[in-house]
Amino acid sequence: AQSVTQLDSQVPVFEEAPVELRCNYSSSVSVYLFWYVQYPNQGLQLLLKYLSGSTLVKGINGFEAEFNKSQTSFHLRKPSVHISDTAEYFCAVRSGGSEKLVFGKGTKLTVNP
């Protein structure tokens, strides 16, 4: 069965610093990869997705992620974070042929002034 590992449960950073949130998934022939963001007391919002093509995908709010098939990773990055990026970030994977989206446990990003 597909599984997703988010290696860091909490990531504190200072404003304007770069950040990387790590995500690894169990291997599969074909996968679709997603990052969702959940702001306090709000629902999940799609940040970006990898479906096919270029391995570097850009999303909303200046975030980007890179699909690395050999390392089964899909790490999320932002070169300079803002206070407003404070939220919980979830990596999710769907295997080809399955409609089930499997989520990681989430990484809580806290941006400090």
Added chain:
Amino acid sequence: GAGVSQTPSNKVTEKGKYVELRCDPISGHTALYWYRQSLGQGPEFLIYFQGTGAADDSGLPNDRFFAVRPEGSVSTLKIQRTERGDSAVYLCASSSLSSGANVLTFGAGSRLTVL
């Protein structure tokens, strides 16, 4: 509607009671999903509907949980004989398979607290 709507937003009930949670998907979305998010965890898959039928209910934890979608639009998640361990946020999502790779749009969730 413009987004996925879930009601109630908050529900407090007593152990042993019956609960219904409602989801109104985005108009025209044929696929509908229920997930459960416990404190400090990621969303956990419960059930997936394609139209009126449950295409995959492998995530339902036991037979106290049941979901319906009789007309292929609104769905209701039903929990019988609630237990304290059922306390969680129940998320609904919908998607249009024509959008490719089945991108899910989530509602704000229904927070269930079982006392």
